[in-house]
Amino acid sequence: MLDRRYLKNNKEDVSTRLKTRGEIPNLEDFWALEQKYGELLLQVEGLKARRNKVSAQVAVMKRNNEDANKLISDMQLVGEQIKALEVDLNQKEAEAQQYLLNIPNIPHASVPVGKNEFDNPEVRRWGILRAFDFPPKSHVEIGEGLGILDFERAAKISGARFCLYKRQGAQLERALINFMLDLHTRQHGYCEVLPPFMVNPQSLIATGQLPKFAEELFKMADDNYYLIPTAEVPVTNIHRDEILEEEQLPLSYVAYTPCFRREAGSYGKDTRGIIRQHQFNKVELVKFSRPEDSYTQLEILLHDAEMVLQHLEIPYRIITLCTGDLGFSAAKTYDIEAWIPSQQRYREISSCSNFEDFQARRAAIRYRPKGGKGKPVLVHTLNGSGLAVGRTVVAILENFQQADGSVIIPAALRQYMGGMEKIG
């Protein structure tokens, strides 16, 4: 959510910067709404001030056994006026709130202007693409060949976009989760948390999935809970409605969770394999920082995520999402894309974003400047995948496949696989 006052006072600036996202915001309506709201608020508060004052007088008179009936009947009228105005006021307030909740974040000045994913500039590449002396197979072929990925039975159990991992496949997934958690906690200083996988609507509003993207979420039919689409939701909400101490910042959390997404609107995309699933595992990094540090923290976050791929010896590249490709809540996003040999292209395996105070404002996450003096200030929130586990399995199977259909296990992972060096 954007700052209401900033939005009110900088219509032109906000409007031009939002347009780079491809949004055409109608700020005039909002402005008119705010104007009306302000007037009503002034009226209502004026009347309340009067009533409070008179009520105090009534109290005094009653104590002195004086007759206060005149004042009381006057205030009855004032009470009715207040009630009538408040109906209008509350409606304006709700409208303004709805409006604000549906406006995306403003891109950071360093974000390249562009229309869509084809305008995302590459930042850097890492690793050497392996030269295959045989046609590389897709992870589906490899996984089914080895009997470690079973899509048919998953479809029977659940449906499309699910996968049953078996034997070394299941073990590999588990090994990766542990490897990533250990790396981030032991070497990068993150605090490990294991949050709930179901959350209430408030949490989803705070991080920006609601109200706008309800169709992407799995919702419980009989309870007011949603399955999390990412650990970002429960972990960012750890500090919802809290005032942190400046000394605590930056706070860094790492969490493993499964993620659940309806993938509405992506019919036909990545239908085969485990690239795009309704349920997938992810190790997520979340940071809370002072505003002045958040872009430094974004670089650190990106580095921490990259290190996973470097340890696993998987080639990747970093891109900056352009204004037109930026997610709703993000001010700036780097994607890490791993090399997928069967597709001869890089595919997203991590997304690292700075949300600035966009989520913090929705979630009321603030910190008190040092010394206990001064007003609480909104923190900046950041998060990034570190990494998407299923897609890491894809990258390993494909990049480390052998001509005979077997797969070498990256050295860094072997201690997590009971010393196993090869699958198949």
Place this chain on the structure above:
RNA sequence: GGAGAGGUGGCUGAGUGGUCGAAGGCGCUCGCCUGCUAAGCGAGUAUGGGGCCCAAAGCCCUAUCGAGGGUUCAAAUCCCUCCCUCUCCGCCA
């Protein structure tokens, strides 16, 4: 699921219609004092919104005692609904 108890400021804890944004204690901040530490003394110490102001400081108004509604001139206090926590029973990994 059944029965009961309870949700008040950073914490603890009082408050059953007006003098309560809220006693007391703890903590914290600043100042004083003490050779150091401890103790002691004094002052201050919630958050959102709005207004005055170029801005800051400050002042004023308003809201907030789990959430939302209601009664009343007036609600932490009375009524209704919901949420959460705790205890016991049942069930269960």
